[in-house]
Amino acid sequence: MSDRDAIEETGAPKSAEYTDESILWEGKPSQIVNLPTYLWWGGISVAILIFKSMWDDGMATQYPPLVDLIIAWSTTGVHIVAAISMLYAYLAIRYTHTTITHNKIKEVRGITKIFRQELFCEISDVKDVKSPPAGLLALFGLASIVMETSDNDQPTIKIRAIRNRSQVVERFLPVWRELKVERRGYFSD
Template identity: 55%
Template sequence: MSDDTAQLIEEVNTENQSSVSYNDETVIWEGRPSQWVNIGSFLWWGAFLVVSTVLLVFWQSGLNEGYSQVITEAVYWAFCGLVGLSIFSLVYAYLSVRYEHTVITRNKIKEAKGITSIFRQELFCEISDIKDIHSPPAGLLGLIGLSTLVIETNDDDQPIIKIRAIKNRNQLIEMLLPIWRKLKIERKGYFGDR
């Protein structure tokens, strides 16, 4: 464990505090997923883009001879549409992950998703509403040191919070567990209604 992580865990440690204030919004962790979660989309749409572009070039360089003008134009615009769709899909996949952001404070988990302010969605969940924390196997992302954290909650808006493709998942769990336990006891008790 690095010195910075140990210092952050020491700052977050709730054992020395009598209670956690409802308005204490000290950030204990924030981050966004790695673009590695898009590797499948990038490979699929990248291959689609290359094949569409090559076919378009072949079509324009003489493969279209012998066909009527209507068919030539239709095939040309179909290939152009496929190239445009590929580029749009690549950019959308990149931006959707780029604008996914999670902030964990001493009281809340805030998830923000959406590319523009029109489609941006911000969801808040109280840490005391957490039911369980799961650490699923990292799979292929584990080869590059990334993993996912899944948090089950009692919140109707966010029953499942997935913090995808992050580094140091275990340090995040170590920071989150003491706060969660303290808030669970203070605000609901272990044998609460949920």
């Protein structure tokens, strides 16, 4: 006899199955989150390109060749740092994934398998669900969800820049409330 059969025979509620891992929602943040990073490093790169073109068009004539070499290496270094920063920002968001099932919230972060971090939180550990103002994300039809938990590994879960926030919250809240009521005796705060 399985645990499920035992629960059904005793007349205990059937809805709080601890093995139900059907997905309520899964998704990734939008790359719009990186817009400030792209604008910052893009602006610096354009400014460096303008300075370098002015330097090559005549400013360099009054300085010794060593200064010209230092300027060339410095501008190249800034372009490399800008490209690496923008690539890292892109990949960090690209490899962030959140899955909400009927029992758990799973967050996966990390660019490579070596640095990948998988964090799990029971839905019954969620204390509060907040929908902060979308701000500039609203211009792109995006919003965020913030969940405060009693989990030591994840005191705050932030699901950033997603579409249809209200639908995600509408799916999540009934399951969360049901689990809080049914598991209160075992996992209460």
